Amino acid sequence: MTGPVRVLLVDDHAVVRDGLRALLATRPDIEVVGVAADGVEAVHVARDCRPQAVLMDLAMPRMDGIEATRRIVAATDPPAVIVLTMSDDDASLLAAVRAGARGYLLKEADGADVVAAIHAVTAGQAVFGPGVAAAVLALLQAPPVRQPPPFPQLSGREREVLDRVAAGLANASIGAVLGLSPKTVANTVSLVLTKLGVPDRAAAAAQARAAGLGRPSP
Structure with missing residues (x-):
């Protein structure tokens, strides 16, 4: 200068x-x-x-x-x-x-x-x-403030299933990824819909994507 x-x-x-x-x-x-x-x-x-x-x-x-x-x-x-x-x-x-x-x-x-x-x-x-x-x-x-996970009303397993639903996977594919039977996945999806208060799978997926779920892993 x-x-x-x-x-x-x-x-x-x-x-x-x-x-x-x-x-x-x-x-x-x-x-x-x-x-x-x-x-x-x-x-x-x-x-x-x-x-x-x-x-x-x-x-x-x-x-x-x-x-x-x-x-x-x-x-x-x-x-x-x-x-x-x-x-x-x-x-x-x-x-x-x-x-x-x-x-x-x-x-x-x-x-x-x-x-x-x-x-x-x-x-x-x-x-x-x-x-x-x-x-x-x-x-x-100061330690960083940890953000709570989305949808705290869901269990960890339910959140994992919702994440795959938001990514567009069918029940059979979700079961293969998570090591669950298709029936278990279907039951879990039903619980997720009830807890989120949404009428169907598409509405749950849209809500999940808005919260940042369903994105491909980096």
Whole structure:
């Protein structure tokens, strides 16, 4: 990267914008190319000024920083967004990361941290300030939430049979695959229809396919 990093400042408080502008004006390696007082303005200014980094507040009128981040990073060759906020809760952090933010700093961060974060995100890194780093680690280390299987009212065997019904197999073929007699398969299909509250095999198959069953194995 040649020349100073082009930065857009987004905050609905003029004192914060002025303070950041004054801080960054002392840095020959950073150039403030635009300011915005809300998310709507931020999207327009980012499109016109083509910054390389954006310092983004979250709580703003008209459009919050989450939605503004989402729209800005959706553009071609988007800037790296660093959220700079008072909000240290997990919900705000997750929402910002999911929207595409590359950094998340609390407003208590000192000037050196802000400058370092600007250079880090424009170099392709992700930056999380000391106040939220522990929360990021905890969220990353949390075990994944297991999704319940479809049709919990069915037994495992009934779900296996329904899966084959959804795949279009006849009773004899289902029995051959699962090691069951055709009569057992027929009885199981009848139980499945009753438990699902559907009138026939076709309706059960349609409901199963809508829930993701009946797909060929990868």
